[in-house]
Amino acid sequence: MKDLDNIPALMADIGARAKAASAQLAEASAERKHAALIGAAEAVWKNRQAIIDANAEDLVFGEEKGLSAAMMDRLMLDEARIRGIVDALRAVAEQPDPVGAVMDEWTQPTGLNIRRVRTPLGVIGVIYESRPNVTADAGALCLKAGNAVILRGGSESFHSSRAIHACLQQGLREAGLPEDAVQLVPTRDRVAVQEMLTMTDTIDVIVPRGGKGLVGLVQREARVPVFAHLEGICHIYVGKTAVKDMAEAIVINAKTRRTGICGAMECLLIDWQYYTEHGPHLVQALLDKGVEVRTTGKLLEVDGTVEAAADDFGREFLDMIIAVKLVDGLDEAVDHIRTYGSNHTDAIISEDPAAVQSFFNRLDSAILMHNASTQFADGGEFGMGGEIGIATGKMHARGPVGAAQLTSFKYLVEGNGATRS
CATH class of the missing domain: 3.40.605.10 (Aldehyde Dehydrogenase; Chain A, domain 1)
Structure with missing residues (x-):
């Protein structure tokens, strides 16, 4: 004994x-x-x-x-x-x-x-x-x-x-x-x-x-x-050329499929030009699913949203809560992710190959995705059979x-x- x-x-x-x-x-x-x-x-x-x-x-x-x-x-x-x-x-x-x-x-x-x-x-x-x-x-x-x-x-x-x-x-x-x-x-x-x-x-x-x-x-x-397996403060940036239906399907899946896993999206960044063309449908879709949307500025005009606190950006909610922000193009999106991200998993939804390549080159997250839900950040989904974690450091092992x-x-x-x- x-x-x-x-x-x-x-x-x-x-x-x-x-x-x-x-x-x-x-x-x-x-x-x-x-x-x-x-x-x-x-x-x-x-x-x-x-x-x-x-x-x-x-x-x-x-x-x-x-x-x-x-x-x-x-x-x-x-x-x-x-x-x-x-x-x-x-x-x-x-x-x-x-x-x-x-x-x-x-x-x-x-x-x-x-x-x-x-x-x-x-x-x-x-x-x-x-x-x-x-x-x-x-x-x-x-x-x-x-x-x-x-x-x-x-x-x-x-x-x-x-x-x-x-x-x-x-x-x-x-x-x-x-x-x-x-x-x-x-x-x-x-x-x-x-x-x-x-x-x-x-x-x-x-x-x-x-x-x-x-x-x-x-x-x-x-x-x-x-x-090290740090927080999953996962971002999705919806670029100006994103396909509307695809963007909505990915955003909903990334936030609501399972909120308690490290690959769940915690922050949504919407390009102003996309918002101007398509309106607040992404925010409304999240609200319709029961997600609490914490945001700032123009998006507070959407009925049901609440004002974000200073620490809501860069926070791992692991819950039906999300921080959402309008950004003025790819540069602002990348700067935001560099400031508030955890180098875990970040994604871009876009039909512009140059924007996608720039997103991939300029960010150093362990996993970067294009037109895919962050919920795929998983060793099993990567064909590894399973994973012991998502390593966010830079030595030896990274990612799943x-x-x-x-x-x-x-x-x-x-x-x-x-x-x-």
């Missing part, structure tokens, strides 16, 4: 076991990893009612804690969402194994043949908040890339995460891989997070997945390298972090008695 009162000792033990497991995973075959993930998927589906029952406990906890409707939606699991977890596990299983893949190869005049190949990072620590499906996504992607993982889920998803984690371990057991390859921190105590951030001897990288408070804490206090992004590389150099003069 783990000693939950001595958190430093608990985490040191978890770290040591993860490091030992990572050494075994480094030479695990692609077939065994595939079998573990398929086994986990089957276990999740077989145990779906137990997972839903565990999730019911978490929903009660979330209500008592006063979580918003959007956060409760992120937390909730039903059979359809469990099917999504199963599908994601299977999709990751069927992805090409990245470990050992040759990224580049060349031969030097000295006769040395040099290959740069993908290699596991080692041990990954994932700290996340309410979404219990992250337990499966993160565990699967880390395993696929040959890494051991230490999962620290949010207090809200404690029971759901444990039920899903048990299925992952069942898959590992059946495939003959170490159960310690995927470990879940067995306590809600926040001291465990503080410990993870300083475990430089056993954790190779930390991936925080959650709100600004969590990511800020990790970035400030981590001694372990971090893949799938299995391939959870590897490093090493050089394999072969000679035939080569010596250096």
Whole structure:
């Protein structure tokens, strides 16, 4: 039985076991990893009612804690969402194994043949908040890339995460891989997070997945390298040449499909020339869907809008609320996004190729889109099988972090008695 009162000792033990497991995973075959993930998927589906029952406990906890409707939606699991977890596990299983893949190869005049190949990072620590499906996504992607993982889920998803984690371990057991390859921190105590951030001897990288408070804490206090996943302050700029019906369909989808995900649009920028030609139909469509529209100037004349506060631009609402602004052309739109964006996902709706290229060149968000909903900012939609998060930093991994992004590389150099003069 783990000693939950001595958190430093608990985490040191978890770290040591993860490091030992990572050494075994480094030479695990692609077939065994595939079998573990398929086994986990089957276990999740077989145990779906137990997972839903565990999730019911978490929903009660979330209500008592006063979580918003959007956060409760992120937390909730039903059979359809469990099917999504199963599908994601299977999709990751069927992805090409990245470990050992040759990224580049060349031969030097000295006769040395040099290959740069993908290699596991080692041990990954994932700290996340309410979404219990992250337990499966993160565990699967880390395993696929040959890494051991230490999962620290949010207090809200404690029971759901444990039920899903048990299925992952069942898959590992059946495939003959170490159960310690995927470990879940067995306590809600926040001291465990503080410990993870300083475990430089056993954790190779930390991936925080959650709100600004969590990511800020990790970035400030981590001694372990971090893949940052910042807020999703996603913008859509509707350019002057945008097609009316397309623009409306994209805007509605980007805001209302699911408001609690990081790819939800939080700010809409409408070109003045587009507005002059087409009127306030985009604002009206949002209002008709029940979205609270916070805006300024001319758009306040649209019945039902409310005046935006200074901090509404650059805010991640994760709710049926949006900030909307009229802008005088592409330059003002780009300046606004540079000022208020989070380098996550931003989109342009336009039929002008030059404007689209300028938008792509001048902004440095991890994901830039043209004529598409920001809700596609997702590793599964990118064909990665799943994602561990959307990295908004500039080092190593950017955008959706799938299995391939959870590897490093090493050089394999072969000679035939080569010596250096």
